[in-house]
Amino acid sequence: MPLRDARVAGDYTTALETRKACISPQAMQIVQNVIHSRASIVWNVSRMRYLVLSDIHANLAAFEAVLEDAGDFDFIWCLGDVIGYGPDPNECVARLRECPHISLSGNHDWAALGKLDLRGFNTDARLSAEWTQKQLDPGARAYLHDLPPSRVESGYTLAHGSPRQPVWEYILDPVTATLNFGAFDTVICLVGHTHIPATYFMPEGAGDRRRCQVRTPQLNRSLHLNSGRWIINPGSVGQPRDGNADASYAMLDLDEKRWEFRRVRYPVKETQRRMREQGLPARLIERLAHGQ
Ligand code: ZN
Numbered sequence: 001m002p003l004r005d006a007r008v009a010g011d012y013t014t015a016l017e018t019r020k021a022c023i024s025p026q027a028m029q030i031v032q033n034v035i036h037s038r039a040s041i042v043w044n045v046s047r048m049r050y051l052v053l054s055d056i057h058a059n060l061a062a063f064e065a066v067l068e069d070a071g072d073f074d075f076i077w078c079l080g081d082v083i084g085y086g087p088d089p090n091e092c093v094a095r096l097r098e099c100p101h102i103s104l105s106g107n108h109d110w111a112a113l114g115k116l117d118l119r120g121f122n123t124d125a126r127l128s129a130e131w132t133q134k135q136l137d138p139g140a141r142a143y144l145h146d147l148p149p150s151r152v153e154s155g156y157t158l159a160h161g162s163p164r165q166p167v168w169e170y171i172l173d174p175v176t177a178t179l180n181f182g183a184f185d186t187v188i189c190l191v192g193h194t195h196i197p198a199t200y201f202m203p204e205g206a207g208d209r210r211r212c213q214v215r216t217p218q219l220n221r222s223l224h225l226n227s228g229r230w231i232i233n234p235g236s237v238g239q240p241r242d243g244n245a246d247a248s249y250a251m252l253d254l255d256e257k258r259w260e261f262r263r264v265r266y267p268v269k270e271t272q273r274r275m276r277e278q279g280l281p282a283r284l285i286e287r288l289a290h291g292q
Contacts, residue, residue: 055237061268074100076099104151201213245290
């Protein structure tokens with residue numbers, strides 16, 4: 001259990017560990033939510049380290065590598081698309097639910113649940129969504145069904161795509177980002193969906209007409225978020241698309257508003273082998289090796 005601050009969650013965690021083996025996943029989620037609410041109450045006196053991730057895309061090998069590499073953390077914020085594309089949808093949902101977390105839903109989660117018309121997807125994405133629909137067990141389906149595509153949490157806006165169109169919009173450029181700064185009320189908004197780590201910064205007092213700045217993500221370096229407003233994307237765990245095949249994620253110190261982009265290598269070939277076994281589209285298998 002990666003909870004690091006005994007002052008925050010020790011009592012609750014010990015109880016959680018004891019009960020984990022004998023309670024249902026639904027009850028487990030309720031206990032985790034209690035931990036989170038208690039932790040939020042003491043937010044100002046104890047440092048909280050959050051693992052921020054997005055777009056796991058049913059890639060268990062990548063997800064496990066991220067959990068291992070992240071070290072101690074208190075809580076996960078998952079920005080959606082837990083499933084779709086990859087070979088391990090049920091396993092990834094189950095693994096996420098073992099951790100203290102909250103998650104959003106993304107367009108691929110919706111596709112696998114039948115909430116979207118698959119004609120809006122390209123052929124490979126559609127084939128993958130149809131395969132995922134057939135694989136999904138009732139527990140994973142029920143869990144994903146109830147997730148929102150955006151929410152405000154501890155003073156942060158979380159959205160899968162963008163705050164103004166949480167399911168579909170891609171924030172890939174400063175113009176789109178600038179328009180979205182008017183669509184959320186908090187200082188910081190975290191998004192996923194593009195599979196590309198990114199940082200957009202609006203200086204204090206910039207006003208509505210000024211375009212935001214793009215800040216190139218620096219790996220393993222602290223980014224201080226104490227001034228201005230921000231839209232930040234941690235990149236994708238299970239299907240990076242920035243030319244780097246390593247799983248992408250971030251750590252956030254909630255108290256000090258300190259963000260750190262991270263990458264970790266994972267056994268891509270293992271995920272590719274499992275995709276081949278399941279007959280998933282060749283192009284989706286190939287692209288993992290190139291981070292495209
Ligand atoms: Zn995605």
